[in-house]
Amino acid sequence: MIPTTHYLLLSLALFTIGVIGVLTRRNVIVILMSIELILNAVNINLVAFSRMLGSVHGQVFAIFIITDAAAEAAVGLGIIIAYFRNRETVLADEMDLLKW
Amino acid sequence: MTGTTVNLVLFYFFGGIAVLSAILMVTRRNVVHSAIFLITSLLATAGIYLQLQAEFIFAVQIILYVGGIVVLFVFVIMLVNLDVTLHQAQFNRQWWVATLIALVLGAQLVFAVWIGRQGSVLNLPPAAPALTAQNTEQVGQVLFDTYMLPFEIASILLLVAMIGAVVMAKRRI
Amino acid sequence: MNPQSFEAIRPYLLPVLYGVVLVAVLPLIVGYIILLERKVMADMQARLGPMRVGPHGLLQPLADGVKLMIKEDIIPEAADFWVFWLAPLITFLGGMTALAAMAFGPVFQIADLNIGVLFILGVSSMGIYGIVLGGWASNSHYSLLGAMRSAAQLVSYETAAGMALVTALLLGGSLSMRNLVEAQQRSGVWFIFLAPIAFFIYLIASIAETNRSPFDLPEAESELVAGYMTEYSGFRWVIFMMAEYANVIVVSGLATTLFLGGWLRPFASFHAHLPGSAIDILDAVPGLILLLVAGYCFWRTPKQPVQIQKAVMALFGFICLGLAGALTLPLSSAFAAWMPGIHGAFWFLAKIFVYVYGFLWFRFTFPRYRFDQLMRLGWHFLIPLSLVNVMGVGIALVLHQQAGWGLAGALTLTTFGTLVIAGWLVAVSERHERELLTPASLAGGD
Helix, strand or coil, X not given: CCCHHXXXXXXXXXXXXXXXXXXXXXXXXXXHHHHHHHHHHHHHHXXXXXXXXXXXXXXXXXXXXXXXXXXXXXHHHHHXXXXXXXXXXXXXXXXXXXXX | CHHHHHHHHHHHHHHHHHHHHHHHHHHCCCHHHHXXXXXXXXXXXXXXXXXXXXXXHHHHHXXXXXXXXHHHHHHHHHHCCCHHHHHCCCECCCHHHHHHHHHHHHHXXXXXXXXXXXXCCCCCCCCCHHHXXXXXXXXXXXXXXXXXXXXXXXXXHHHHHHHHHHHHHCCXX | CCHHHHHHHHHHHHHHHHHHHHHHHHHHHHHHHHHHHHHHHHHHCCCCCCCCCCHHHCCHHXXXXXXXXXXXXXXXXXXXXHHHHHHHHHHHHHHHHHHCCCECCCCCECCCCCCHHHHHHHHHCCHHHHHHHHHHHCCCHHHHHHHHHHHHHHHHHHHHXXXXXXXXXXXXXXXXXXXXXHHHHHHCCCHHHHCHHHHHHHHHHHHHHCCCCCCCHHHCHHHHCCHHHCCCCCHHHHHHHHHHXXXXXXXXXXXXXXXXXXXXXXXXXXXXXXXXXXXHHHHHHHHHHHHHHHHHHHHHHHHCCCHHHHHHHHHHXXXXXXXXXXXXXXXXXXXXXXXXXHHHHHHHHHHHHHHHHHHHHHHCCCCCCCHHHHHHHHHHHHHHHHHHHHHHHHHHHHHHHCCCCCHHHHHHHHHHHHHHHHHHHHHHHHHHHHHHCCHHHHHCCC
């Protein structure tokens, strides 16, 4: 069978790419999508361990994370729409109202 | 023997698509293309779940993540569609520092996983048919038995998120 | 090929064969559903429909196919080419993949997944992407507007459809398509009689899910040209159409499996209750129906005006005769084993035909819903009703299993409760609709 290490490394690769996406992109929507990628990577981790340990708790935790990601995406996108209506921009660099 | 080979081939296939789509997603100029690559990455992840014989999570991933969350993203992308962003800079000014730090973080985690690889061999046989045939039942059992409180809290969380999203996106409250 | 490797791939040969048959036959079936739609529309509008190409227009799909294939492939200049190319394929793939888990009979099923219903729901919700991306990639106002409306509609009715299916799953106890039909066989009565409100909700939600009338505002000709399909011409439009009708077949198949007893003959389990097997005479009905159709074809053959149409009519007559023979006469004991499979497939297809006929009937009877009415119906009526229905059936099952009530009695009680709440919901929405049209609200903003 496939060692768990393979799945962990895959999840790490996705996690790193997601972190790079969050830290480098200017478009806030792409930042949110990268956050979804990070949560997804964590899910792969959980499901791989659930399979390794033979218990289903990991998968249940993964379901909760998916639910959480949905809630967060909805609210985040609502904020983006509200901000866009006021400031006409979706670039993170230009959202600097709180800067001195 | 052929079982393991098929499993390895499937793993590399789905894993490769997931990583490749993720890289493409983070680097596309057009946000709609990014969304499409997010879809393929999530679908490949669903394939990984199926390969781990977690069929309920496979279905939930497709219905919720691909069929719900990314649809939300695509809607918002079309609502805030700015053609001008296609011609502006894609990455912020600190991109090389950020990439470096992220790669260092990744290297640290890879190191941690690599050290611990001896104790993490999946030495189970392909899970007994009775076990996999009951995946949904088992998930349901555990969800409504041990995790009943988090389940209710998650439903309240979703209610709050729904109200929050509606309030944030209204034109006039 | 040595025997060992043949044994290794043998379990995969039959599903591959089924898959090939399905993919090969689907365009033909879609073509004939389109012809059926035109003939039924004509019949309901007191005219004849296509009559010229082949006898009674029976070769019309072939002519349409050839015409659309040789059309020029026009792509808008500012359209995003790759997404434009990809969009119809996504919708089509969503529909076709869902057909892989569908059980067309006790034998004809590509894969009996443990999570069959969930898989079909998930994969058919991928069709939203084809619509939205197609509308966006066309770089045209009508397309984008139609795409957004269509996607909003699909997303709104998905929840109601899912909840209605959950009701049937509560009664069936499994997500696998095969187990659900066997559960209906064990309980002796189709789930539509145990959960009629769920079937009603699913009927409406499935019409909205496939963008058919009266919920077809996104693709209505007088409203938005053709909505998200405006810029698609020739074969790309054919793929969108095939995807839409494949979705119709998927949705009908789901309704048939979950509510109408799948491949079960009417009164399939009655010989367990009644003495003697008089009810088994219904087994001869499929052969009889096809024999009658063959007889009609042969009777009309000499009345065709043109020689080639005579030949085509006689050909259809012989095809129906062959099918009737396949259904009634096992030539040897080897074929007798195939009888349940063939009969099951016939009943399944017959039920799908009835459901699709219902779709066509609705299309030509009801006027189109306005978009806000459509959304209000989905969110304010169907979703609360489906939630109450799930609770109701759950309560009925608990009363039956824990408190020892009879299932029929408990379900009747909760169905009446749900109907009362449905009536209240309708009254509330009527009041809202009336309030919408008062001068005060028409003058103010939103």
